[in-house]
Amino acid sequence: MKTGELITGRPKSDAGARVVTLTEIIVDDLVWHLQRFAKSGLPEIPIRDLRHTGNTLAAVTGAIRKELMTRMGRFSTKAAMVYLHAAKDRDRAIADAMGEIVKQGLASAEDDDEDQAATEAKIN
Structure with a gap:
């Protein structure tokens, strides 16, 4: 990921293979932005780059650490903490x-x- 290239295939860990539930309020906007981005000719920004914001918002809801780790696809607490920021x-x-x-x-x-x-x- 350091080069910005799209990498496909299995995630680094089994915890990374998951379905993440999104709130309905953002789904339409997310689809709209992805469609516009695809047509713009700009380089793609992977959805995974939104993980810091998404995981911080999830933490603000009061989710416990295990729930956050599952959403993040992280197996270790140390790895999960990288994506959580104090609001x-x-x-x-x-x-x-x-x-x-x-x-x-x-x-x-x-x-x-x-x-x-x-x-x-x-x-x-």
């Missing part, structure tokens, strides 16, 4: 999600305290 806005989303977990835990603790107080009042 700048994810830090805020992660912090907000952590805050929601804490809020839920606090609300649950308050409910437990109220239940305990009601039980103690009934006993006395």
Whole structure:
């Protein structure tokens, strides 16, 4: 791939032979772009070059590492991590999600305290 030439044949590993499900919202646009590219006379850009963006978006959905590795066709964690990039806005989303977990835990603790107080009042 370093030369930019199209290589056909079996993937480097068995994990590379897979079907990747795409979201419906991009399929029509992807087909349109591929058709226009073919007619333009410009050098082809392999779809596989979109893997960094696609895999980062998949990670943002909350997919677990094994799911991401399967989508990527990667057998090792090290190889998979090459294609995952931190999204700048994810830090805020992660912090907000952590805050929601804490809020839920606090609300649950308050409910437990109220239940305990009601039980103690009934006993006395």
